[in-house]
Amino acid sequence: MVTKMEQFATWLINTYPLSEERNRVLLKGALQLFRQGNVIHAFEDGTSITGKVQDNGHRHVLLDMDIHELSRCSCGADSLCIHQLATFLSFWSQTRTIASLIEKWKEATPHTASGPSPLFQKKKVDSYSDASLASWLDFVDHQHDQYKRSIPSTRTYLTGLTHAFFPKLRLLAPKKAEVRPLFLLHASLFCMQEVMKSYDSSQPYQYIVDILHRFVDVIEEEAKGLFHSAIAFQLDTLLKESREMIRHMLLGQKEPFIREVFYAYQFVWNDVFQRRNWMSSELKELEGDQSLQAELAKTHLLFLQKKDDDALHIVKKHAHQYAPYVFNWLQALANSKAKDRLDTWLQTSLPIVTTYIHDEPTYERKRQLTKHLLKLLTDYALETKHDAMYIEAMKSLMPYSYGEYEWYLFETKKYRKWVELQLWMGFELSGLETYKIKEIKKADPYALFPLYHIAIQQAIGQRNKSSYKEATSLLKALHSLYKKEKLEDVWVEYILQIKEGTKRLRSFQEELKKGRFTYD
Incomplete structure (x- = not known):
């Protein structure tokens, strides 16, 4: 089936044969505008092609593919002008080559009384030339x-x-x-x-x-x-x-x-x-x-x-609109281990990318992009021995970066920050991995105090026998941590506050006695 674009091309070729000098000049001028990138927009709108051409100001073009004579241009020409033809060339090039159009144009003969020749009629093409x-x-x-x-x-x-x-x-x-x-x-x-x-x-x-x-x-x-x-x-x-x-x-x-x-x-x-x-x-x-x-x-x-300053100037200008595209440039620099260039790109693009991730509509998509970015930054940190941007990204991408940030804090033995993260996320002591709690107990018992304090208060707040038993069990564990830190006097003050605050909870007071928490 012959498309409207091909019908317009047939009309164009037969109405403006290249055997006439003025038509050759017209084509040459249109090609120059097209090849210089002066056609800013060319797109189909119903049965028309509309476009904008830069030529001593903007020229607005409308090509009517049904009634060709209704085509017009803001330059005021009363027949086909270079702006109209340049717009059509641009539109044609989106699905065909300019060379194929000009080749047909050159081969064509002027139309006769019998009407235009079917230049763009579908034909069988069973072979091709390697060079065409x-x-x-x-x-x-x-x-x-x-x-x-x-x-x-x-x-x-x-x-x-x-x-x-x-x-x-x-x-x-x-x-x-x-x-x-x-x-x-x-x-x-x-x-x-x-x-x-x-x-x-x-x-x-x-x-x-x-x-x-x-x-x-x-x-x-x-x-x-x-x-x-x-x-x-x-x-x-x-x-x-x-x-x-x-x-x-x-x-x-x-x-x-x-x-x-x-x-x-x-x-x-x-x-x-x-x-x-x-x-x-x-x-x-x-x-x-x-x-x-x-x-x-x-x-x-x-x-x-490698004109990064010029490239990043455009990135900053478009910011959020550019965010999805930045990942590829960052990945290319990471793959080539271009540390200095990657550092330059990250300084500009990291805030843009993190904002974009937060604006994504679904948690799954946010998590997917976070994982991709942090993997890239992990490789960068290992290569450069600088992890400041990696840490900054993890912080700014919370909660989607929780897995990476939690692991980073634990592996680098930043246990107090690790506990702060669990508290910020609202995680309970009972839900945390046992081996990590054991490791922190050995290395920095004091870091765990807030987790135990909150867990004890939550258990007491449930106000039933089993939760009181759980609270006293947690108190015993916490007491051992206070001893390790040589804070027995602080412990006594703490347990007395607990006893005073719960004196009306008889069942809990009984559990305290059973646990021998008696400091009068």
């Missing part, structure tokens, strides 16, 4: 059409995409070791786009995200496979087209899937495009675009260039 990204995408698109026709029900579509369609593409991928990973990388990006298109209210969001992450994992793997061959001269054209396509896929992506597409962008820049030293020119392409997607891309490129 456009032919790869046409081939994958054709295979996808065949797959959709073969499934018995749309309910099996997404499952089959990962378990049937993509495995088939693996079998049909080029055999050349230099080209094969790039083909599979683009096949994965294609699948991601199809998965995102299928998302609606009937599909659980997390289910869609899990499927997307499977393809993101493939992209990461294939990007690593391209690491050495990325500098090969024969891949130069393919990589340039890929870089353009992936950038525009990210810039055109809407919520709620910006994160997944950005991860894909990160992985290809980590291992593929960075090898061609294209980071400076990519930053120029993104210049002037203040969208979240563009800002994320700029931050990652600055991060790869």
Whole structure:
């Protein structure tokens, strides 16, 4: 089925043939705006494409894909202008390559009285050229059409995409070791786009995200496979087209899937495009675009260039909105043991990340992110021998960090702080691990006094025979701790206060006598 975008492209090609000089100038100007990143927004809105172009001020564009003559631009042009065409190029690049459009445009002949030629009619594509990204995408698109026709029900579509369609593409991928990973990388990006298109209210969001992450994992793997061959001269054209396509896929992506597409962008820049030293020119392409997607891309490129001050300036500007993305940069620095850089990033981003975790909607999610962050910080502390940030994070992430903080205090023999933590959490002495209590009794008996005092008061407060017996048993244990600390005079004062405060509780007074707590 021919899409409205393809219908508009057919009209465009037949109405503005490149055999005329003025149309070639129009295309050249639009391409320049597009490649310089001057198209800030381009998205579909019903039967229209709307966009904003930076060209001596902002130009607002509306392209009507049904009634082409109703298209307009705030520059005042009464026919197709460079801003309208640049907006369409940007929108087209989100799912196709610019090279494929221009190739069809060049091949086309001017329309005749018989009407426009069906340039974008679906055709069988049973093979592809190893050296043509456009032919790869046409081939994958054709295979996808065949797959959709073969499934018995749309309910099996997404499952089959990962378990049937993509495995088939693996079998049909080029055999050349230099080209094969790039083909599979683009096949994965294609699948991601199809998965995102299928998302609606009937599909659980997390289910869609899990499927997307499977393809993101493939992209990461294939990007690593391209690491050495990325500098090969024969891949130069393919990589340039890929870089353009992936950038525009990210810039055109809407919520709620910006994160997944950005991860894909990160992985290809980590291992593929960075090898061609294209980071400076990519930053120029993104210049002037203040969208979240563009800002994320700029931050990652600055991060790869080790321009941490510039990268962190953007992080601070976006703060909470950036928090989910910061984990990957911190993890990358931890993995590479870049201690000084990690320290710089943590100083800026730790407050942002901890606030974000507290704002997450569920305890499970808060705990999951806390565990992930503290694992990263544990490795950092072990490597640098500095645990100040680790401790600060544990404190600020309470109660979700209780497990790590409790263990840290016990293992570092900070027993009094360990007891303070139990009291803050409201835990009772009887619920704490016996071996830890025994260890603290040996090392620092005084630390346990507050836990025993509270436990005794709680037992007395229950006002029944069994609880009074429990209270006297706890008093005996506490007495032994007072003796160890050589505080017998303080103990006598304490037990007299207990006796005075409970003199109306006859049953408890009897238990005190049985326990020989007589200090008159």
